[in-house]
Amino acid sequence: MSPILTVRDLQVSFRTDDGVVHAVDGVSFEVSPGEVVAVVGESGSGKSVTAQTLIGLTRAPNSKITGSVMFEGADLIELPDDQFRAVRGEHIAMVFQDPMTSLNPVYRVGDQIAEMIRAHRDVSKAEALSRSVDLLRSVGIPNPERRVRDYPHEFSGGMRQRVMIAMALALDPEVLIADEPTTALDVTIQAQILRLLDNLNRDRNLSVVLITHDLGVVAELADRVVVMYGGQIVEDATLDEIFYNPQHPYTWGLLGSIARLDEPRPERLTQIVGQPPSLLNPPTGCRFAARCKYAFDKCTQPPALEARLGDATHLDRCWLTPAEKLESR
Amino acid sequence: MLRFAARRLIGMIAVLFAISVIVFLIFNVIPNSDPAARIAGRNANPTLIARVSADLGLDRPLPVQYLTMMKQIFTGELTSYATDQNVADQIWRGLPATLSLTIGAAVLWMALAIWFGYLSAVRAGGFTDRALTILALVGISMPVFWLAAILLYFLSFKAQLFPTGSYVPLTENPVQWAYHLILPWFTLAVLYVGFYSRVLRSNMLDSMNEDYVRTARAKGISERQVRIRHVLRNSMIPIVTLFGLDFGAVVGGGAILTETVFNINGVGLYAGQAIGKLDLPPLMAVTMFGAFFIVLFNTIVDILYAVLDPRIRLGEAAPV
Numbered sequence: 001m002s003p004i005l006t007v008r009d010l011q012v013s014f015r016t017d018d019g020v021v022h023a024v025d026g027v028s029f030e031v032s033p034g035e036v037v038a039v040v041g042e043s044g045s046g047k048s049v050t051a052q053t054l055i056g057l058t059r060a061p062n063s064k065i066t067g068s069v070m071f072e073g074a075d076l077i078e079l080p081d082d083q084f085r086a087v088r089g090e091h092i093a094m095v096f097q098d099p100m101t102s103l104n105p106v107y108r109v110g111d112q113i114a115e116m117i118r119a120h121r122d123v124s125k126a127e128a129l130s131r132s133v134d135l136l137r138s139v140g141i142p143n144p145e146r147r148v149r150d151y152p153h154e155f156s157g158g159m160r161q162r163v164m165i166a167m168a169l170a171l172d173p174e175v176l177i178a179d180e181p182t183t184a185l186d187v188t189i190q191a192q193i194l195r196l197l198d199n200l201n202r203d204r205n206l207s208v209v210l211i212t213h214d215l216g217v218v219a220e221l222a223d224r225v226v227v228m229y230g231g232q233i234v235e236d237a238t239l240d241e242i243f244y245n246p247q248h249p250y251t252w253g254l255l256g257s258i259a260r261l262d263e264p265r266p267e268r269l270t271q272i273v274g275q276p277p278s279l280l281n282p283p284t285g286c287r288f289a290a291r292c293k294y295a296f297d298k299c300t301q302p303p304a305l306e307a308r309l310g311d312a313t314h315l316d317r318c319w320l321t322p323a324e325k326l327e328s329r
Numbered sequence: 330m331l332r333f334a335a336r337r338l339i340g341m342i343a344v345l346f347a348i349s350v351i352v353f354l355i356f357n358v359i360p361n362s363d364p365a366a367r368i369a370g371r372n373a374n375p376t377l378i379a380r381v382s383a384d385l386g387l388d389r390p391l392p393v394q395y396l397t398m399m400k401q402i403f404t405g406e407l408t409s410y411a412t413d414q415n416v417a418d419q420i421w422r423g424l425p426a427t428l429s430l431t432i433g434a435a436v437l438w439m440a441l442a443i444w445f446g447y448l449s450a451v452r453a454g455g456f457t458d459r460a461l462t463i464l465a466l467v468g469i470s471m472p473v474f475w476l477a478a479i480l481l482y483f484l485s486f487k488a489q490l491f492p493t494g495s496y497v498p499l500t501e502n503p504v505q506w507a508y509h510l511i512l513p514w515f516t517l518a519v520l521y522v523g524f525y526s527r528v529l530r531s532n533m534l535d536s537m538n539e540d541y542v543r544t545a546r547a548k549g550i551s552e553r554q555v556r557i558r559h560v561l562r563n564s565m566i567p568i569v570t571l572f573g574l575d576f577g578a579v580v581g582g583g584a585i586l587t588e589t590v591f592n593i594n595g596v597g598l599y600a601g602q603a604i605g606k607l608d609l610p611p612l613m614a615v616t617m618f619g620a621f622f623i624v625l626f627n628t629i630v631d632i633l634y635a636v637l638d639p640r641i642r643l644g645e646a647a648p649v
Contacts, residue, residue: 085549088548101541104544104559105640106563116548153640
């Protein structure tokens, strides 16, 4: 199946007072129809900037974006603003991290969904509102006929995230970008939202780019996992490969940082020692080397993202041989 | 809603009471302010002064004098010491001119402030923004009487583009009404345009970083719609508060300078003359009139607030 979204060598940098920040440095991945691709990494790894670039939200006078994002035969990076607007919302929609602040507090939720519909379809306000009611019902909001007239502050966090998802689905997009959709929610609510996303993915064959740092969420939903570190992809593999055969020491670190409930409680939670690299002047060699237990002299050279296992669907960016990795892990 | 109205009413009474007491006391401690001595004229003998004092009731204890004055204010019987005219009638006569001046100026200052503030915020850092910033600072720093005098000198006296002030009633000749008021409107509005456009600009720049603005962009609506419907709309809330207070203050006497320089026979001019003559009854009445408007518009703003921001419920609105 040909991919619906193909990202090739995406570079995003921002001019700031301190210098040029290379937030995303040569990211490439693909999303097939109906596939859930999780982009994982810690804060500052460039995952959110990648997500926002896919929908054109990083376009600004101080940003520079190169590479390509192919979607339905067009390169979104090259698309002029007004044509991009037609894609945004209609074909690629986004759900943001914090539902408490992502809805405009002064408008009724129905009006906010209707605004999205009417931006792309020539329908009356009443039609758009009745469509909003259906959407709210489809994401499991009780009493949608009444709730459509409520303001955001009258919803709980989980319900607001449902509203955001309903809004994102308003125009039946092919791709949904979910930027940490459960991070701001209670654990019980997280599970509900994940189940909702999972159902949408199955029922509508919706492709999802899921941005998260929560490997529990990844295990729940993802088909493929892209691990980002310091603005680059360090590993790209299927869900099972990432969990059972991870190739990059950073991925090991991430997996090792999961607090286990089925083992005796450790003194301290495991962590990856050190700080992520500054994206103002990233290191020339492997970006993870400074924090890597297994770093050796070759790590001063930048490793390429390659299929080092001989499996074309499993790429990583580490100089260690697969045998060494198996031993060290 | 009922509780809100009741609380507001009690607040208004308290404010008016406090202001009347303060004005009354200040007047009585100003040296050389004894109206009896002024009315009796130069070289008056003590018996004449005492008679005038008794006529005006000034020989009675202060609390009694205060109560008498309050009673006269609320029954509309208050008369000026200096001219023997009924104060309520005078204020009533000045009201159309004052309202014409202030409402017109308010429309002008809001329209220009929103326009300039919006442009500044959208072009933040650019040439338009810098030019408007300088313009706003100049507007804020220019004294009203100076600006008015300059405008009158150059535009009315030298270029003869505008009449030299005075007021033509709207009912008499609407065109002349507006023509005569253009310069006063502009003069009164300049300060507020400068101030409001600065506030709006910074509010808008803050709002632009809000998450819901990003959400709006992600919907695929045009940048203009994002700015007007989401950024500007949410930035207007503080502006409305400012407007309520300032408009109340301007109606209630803040236009004294403008009315005086342009010779507009409004409430402000009347107050200015009363100050000149140390005439307590008109001063008291005008001050109460001003305080009433300020409290009134403050209340209206709180109601508007609840409309503009659905998170605010009237019962919980900021106390008086």
